[in-house]
Amino acid sequence: MSSPSNSATIRDLLHEVTDGVEPEDRLDTIRAATADSGRRTHRGWWTAGGVGLVAASVVTALALSTGGGPRGSEPGPADESTATSTPTEPNPATSRAVPVYFVGDTPSGPRLYREFQRGTGPMSAETFALDAALSGTSQDPDYRSLWPAGAVSGAYEMHEELITVTLEGDLHDRPAGMTEAEAWLAIEQVVRTAQGSFGQGRIPVQLLLNDARTDQVLGVPTSEPLAAGSDLEVLAHVSLSEPSEGRTIRVGRALTIAGVGLSEDDRISVRVKLRxxxxxxxxVKFDLDPADSTLSPFNVDLYLGDIQPGVYDVVVSVTNPDGTFDTDTRRITVVD
Structure with a gap:
């Protein structure tokens, strides 16, 4: 994958803006109280350790010509009219599931996978999600982060039409050994995680570096706010939300299989095998809603029947147009 450049940039970006967007996930917890306008939060004491990116000015120009902006790919707040409500500070006593984007390998190269995590302790869910994405703190050993060691998130500010995220560290230039494509995908990790954790769909994200505006992060231009790029160019073509990695389930119970996917034959394959x-x-196989350019949500209950206690892999796969398969895997434990 390569990043937009020179005279081809605007044309390529406009094509990406009009591509499909990721459907909403079934977890309603993302919707809860995430749209406080003008809220500014600092990380406090706690730390965890583009391809396809579109300049927001291009998105704005497209919205003016079509009568609307891009659809949100992440669930929005339960009532968008509350986006201008009085700002509130995060409650350390509560936690909520937030989507975090990590990198995994596919036949098409590195792509992003979405994992839901639940933050706890005296930090905001947004800070928790961003630090997890930067540090690669994933529950799934198949996922990783492309960010250099030591990168953390600082303050963030969310308005109705813009999310501002401050990154901290020596992140202006692309590190040795990181390709241009990897740098763009790393930026995409942060943009999508910020959008998802705030529950604000695809509103633009402005990146700051060490509390100041910067012309680039990891060598990627960041003078203007950024919007997420094309799902089909950035995301794996199948990604599980449930079961979570390490899920424990009792013998004889049904296992929920949920996530998003796109398959050439509009079907998803699910295998359960001994680890x-x-x-x-x-x-087993089940049908996806037909889609040409978007990832469709799926949610089925798989009866495990007489499967005995033990550790198993749940493997979901979809067929790509070239005959390859995108997969996502979760480890589960069956107990008496």
Whole structure:
């Protein structure tokens, strides 16, 4: 994958803006009280350790010509009319599930996968999500971050039409060994995580560096606010929301399989197999809603039947137009 450049930039970006957007996830917790206008929060004492990016000015120009902006890919607040409500400080005693974007490998190269995590302790859910994305603190060992060691998020500010995120560290230039494509995908990690954790769809994200405006981060231009790029160019074509990594389920119970996907044959394959060994104990397929350019949500209950206690892999896969398969895997433990 390569980043937009020179005379081709505006044309490429306009194509990306008009591509499909990611559907809403079934977890309603993302909707809860995330639209406080003008809220500014600092990280406090706690720390966790583009391809496809579009300049917001291009998005604005497209909205003026079409009568609207891009659809939100993440669930918005339960009532968008509350976006101008009185700012509130995060409550340390509560936590909520937030989407965090990590990098995983696919037949098409590195792509983003979405994982829901629940932050706890005296920090905001937004800070928790951003630090997890930067540090690669994923529950799934198949996921990672492309950000250099030591990168953390600082303050953030959210208005109705803009999210501002401050990054901290020596992040102006692209580090040695990082490709241009990886730098763009790393920026996409932060943009999508910020949008998702605030529950504000695809409103633009302005990146600051060490509390100041900067012309670039990791060598990627950041003078203007950024919008997320094309789902089909950035995201893996299948991504699980449920089960979570390490989920425990009792013998005889149904296992919920949920997430988003896009398949050439509009079907998803689900296999359950022993983690240590090759036997496949369940191999089923189910239909996706037909879609040409967007990832469709899916949510099914898989009855495990007489599967005995043990550690298993749940593997979902979709077929790509070139005959390859995108997959996502979760480890579960079945107990009596």
């Amino acid at each position: 240590e060994g090759t036997p496949v104990l369940r191999d």
